[in-house]
Amino acid sequence: MLKSGHMRRRALLSNVGLLTAGCVAAPTASDQTAPSTTETETPRPSCESSPETEPSSQERPQNAEYELTDLQVSTSTDRPTHHYILEPSAFYSEDAVEREESRTGEEQVVVDITDVENPESKAAIETAILEGEWKSNRAPEDLPETIERVDFFTGVSKDDTYTHIGLTLHHLDPDAPPAIEFTAEITDRYVAPDSPGAIEFSLRNRSAQTQELFSGTVPPFGMLHAEAIGDGESFLMWRDYEKEGCFSRWNGGWARCDIGIISKLESCEQLSKVYEILPSTTDTYPDETVPQSAGTYQVAKTVSYSLGGGAPSSELSFDLEFTLERIS
Numbered sequence: 001m002l003k004s005g006h007m008r009r010r011a012l013l014s015n016v017g018l019l020t021a022g023c024v025a026a027p028t029a030s031d032q033t034a035p036s037t038t039e040t041e042t043p044r045p046s047c048e049s050s051p052e053t054e055p056s057s058q059e060r061p062q063n064a065e066y067e068l069t070d071l072q073v074s075t076s077t078d079r080p081t082h083h084y085i086l087e088p089s090a091f092y093s094e095d096a097v098e099r100e101e102s103r104t105g106e107e108q109v110v111v112d113i114t115d116v117e118n119p120e121s122k123a124a125i126e127t128a129i130l131e132g133e134w135k136s137n138r139a140p141e142d143l144p145e146t147i148e149r150v151d152f153f154t155g156v157s158k159d160d161t162y163t164h165i166g167l168t169l170h171h172l173d174p175d176a177p178p179a180i181e182f183t184a185e186i187t188d189r190y191v192a193p194d195s196p197g198a199i200e201f202s203l204r205n206r207s208a209q210t211q212e213l214f215s216g217t218v219p220p221f222g223m224l225h226a227e228a229i230g231d232g233e234s235f236l237m238w239r240d241y242e243k244e245g246c247f248s249r250w251n252g253g254w255a256r257c258d259i260g261i262i263s264k265l266e267s268c269e270q271l272s273k274v275y276e277i278l279p280s281t282t283d284t285y286p287d288e289t290v291p292q293s294a295g296t297y298q299v300a301k302t303v304s305y306s307l308g309g310g311a312p313s314s315e316l317s318f319d320l321e322f323t324l325e326r327i328s
Contacts, residue, residue: 044177045208047268060327061192065279066294068189068197070323077178079314082135083171086128086147089310090166097152097164110164113155118142129156129165144169170312179207180265180305182318187274191291191324196238197277199322203303204270212308213263213271217246217256220263224275226297229321236288237275237299262308277324294326 060067092100097108116122120140128134152164181204188198201221205211216222224237241247246257265271278289291297299320306313 044206045267047204047206058189060190061195063194064190064192064327066191066197066277066291066324067327068186068191068199068277068322069325070296070321071184071186071199072321073182073184073318075182075316075318077180077314077316079174079178080135080170080172080312081174083137083174084135084139084143085170085172085312086124086134086143086167087132087170087310088129088165089168090152090164091159091162092152092164092166093161094163108151109149110152110154111150113153116146116153118146121146125153125167126156128167129153130158139169139171144171168310172312177206178314178316179205179209179211180213180303180314180316181206182303182316184318184320186322188276190327191277191279193279193281196279196282198274199237199277199320200272200274201320202270202272203265203316205265205267208267209307210267211265211305213265214304214306214313215261215263217259217261218244219261220271220303221273221275221301223247223254223256224299224301226277226291226299226322228293229296229298231293231295233292233295234297235277235291236285238278238284238289239273239275264308265305291324294324296321296323 097110100106101108113122113126116125118140121143124134124136124140124143125146147167147169150167152166154163154165157163157165183202183204185200185202186198187200188195191197201224203213203220213220218239218241223241225234226237227234241254242249246259248255263271277291278284278286280286280290282289300318302315302317304313304315
């Protein structure tokens with residue numbers, strides 16, 4: 001018996017991610033090849049910025065209802081704060097380890113916790129297994145080699161079934177700039193019957209390594225609502241959710257598939273999505289998509305990303321405000 005996790009091999013592949021066009025499937029023991037030690041110490045590349053749209057050059061339609069102004073964006077990133085994180089990545093029974101050896105023809109290195117000689121390394125391994133993770137800004141000198149060499153540790157699990165625990169050691173740089181940058185810009189400043197207003201939301205990978213973005217069914221931002229500041233009104237910023245995500249109408253509301261999508265963002269690559277503000281003449285769910293009044297609106301969202309392969313994730317939160325000015 002085994003639990004899905006990151007099975008480590010002597011022949012290791014680094015940061016293998018799972019990219020799906022729909023559901024995220026759990027990997028099986030036969031295809032899990034994640035490193036026992038991951039490192040994120042690479043130079044930050046110089047990425048060219050995309051040219052900005054100039055909304056001020058647009059001509060105002062004669063039948064425009066609103067004008068979008070005063071776009072403001074603030075962001076924050078919540079990420080690991082320690083240089084080393086050790087965590088369980090595979091949970092096996094003794095029988096499952098034997099089956100794995102028979103299937104692959106590779107001997108699995110199993111070490112009892114009592115045979116770990118360095119007291120600091122032993123304490124780190126026990127903490128990671130019993131508490132779910134061990135974090136520190138300094139790692140015992142022999143810990144990386146031990147984690148790389150050993151497939152499973154025994155003698156410390158609190159579970160009678162999953163007695164063989166595999167561990168992964170992540171080496172991070174918490175002082176480096178955040179890998180993912182969020183920006184937004186108004187791409188159509190007027191809300192008019194023949195031309196909805198529009199704001200483009202963008203994520204750019206400023207790091208030297210591929211990052212994996214996790215989202216719901218409409219990557220990477222999902223379904224966005226603009227909330228009026230002060231009075232509780234809101235409206236749905238529009239994309240074709242039913243076409244590009246697993247959304248459908250049900251009893252006058254929205255039904256969403258319980259799935260997640262992982263999108264890969266290469267170094268310096270940018271992913272952008274345009275969300276529209278629909279006019280009062282729209283026939284696309286007007287009760288939800290049409291702003292009820294002028295005012296200042298807020299859009300807040302969190303996007304999770306990581307290097308993949310079980311690496312610790314970071315959360316990028318953005319808070320966007322814009323004003324809808326009524327045109328009389």
